[in-house]
Amino acid sequence: MQNGPDELSLVFQALADPTRREILSRLRGGPTTVGELAEPFAMSRPAISQHLKVLERAGLIERTATAQWRTCTLRTEPLDEASAWVERHRGEWNARFDLLDERLRELKGQTDA
Amino acid sequence: MQNGPDELSLVFQALADPTRREILSRLRGGPTTVGELAEPFAMSRPAISQHLKVLERAGLIERTATAQWRTCTLRTEPLDEASAWVERHRGEWNARFDLLDERLRELKGQTDA
């Protein structure tokens, strides 16, 4: 009965594995069954199941059962807090706008100069 | 001779601990010695030393020795990649690039539609 880690730690920990990141990336294409999800990995089904459990615990996916298939859906809300933390420590909301400026200047340059 | 985890995994893993996140937050106030850094934590010095090693391995801090003090400095570069990953999966990159496209189209004035 130990009280587990905080939410943010769970999210970062979930992201700290290439397989799990790849799973999340693949889920951007839309809800997917565990079988389809597991297909490209050189890893047993149970291993994937366990990765999904970690992602679920972090709130990054939702699993719904239809017949014998479990459909996994991406939930991005937990990433908001993670994003906020990282951006706060980068202190660079600006970088994005710098990029925008750069692209705009680039484009202008074609006509101006 | 095992090849360790990739950089991004190291960064997320480093962030997956509240003590380490707190250390990074404190370092935003400027370079700090290990002793000052350890002071607010209910944890032995070696424990802090080990957390610092994890942060250093992820490239998130730099340690320089001056006399008998080790000064820790925040390095935010590794957060760029982490940020990019998270933003890409929040779907916000898309929103921003949509905005960018819009602005570019506006500026060009001559593209299709």
Next chain:
DNA sequence: CAATTAATTAAGGAGTTGCTTACATGCAGA
């Protein structure tokens, strides 16, 4: 009902993490 398919749970093992206490190192000043 039995066989097949999809996925999870169970058990176990090698390696890692996060802490501890004890010891070592390295610099500074009396």
Next chain:
DNA sequence: TCTGCATGTAAGCAACTCCTTAATTAATTG
């Protein structure tokens, strides 16, 4: 040089991670 302060390394331990294979649950179909 001896003393003390700042820090790191070593060794040990409980808990957790990431994988495995074998057994289990649950729904579909013959």
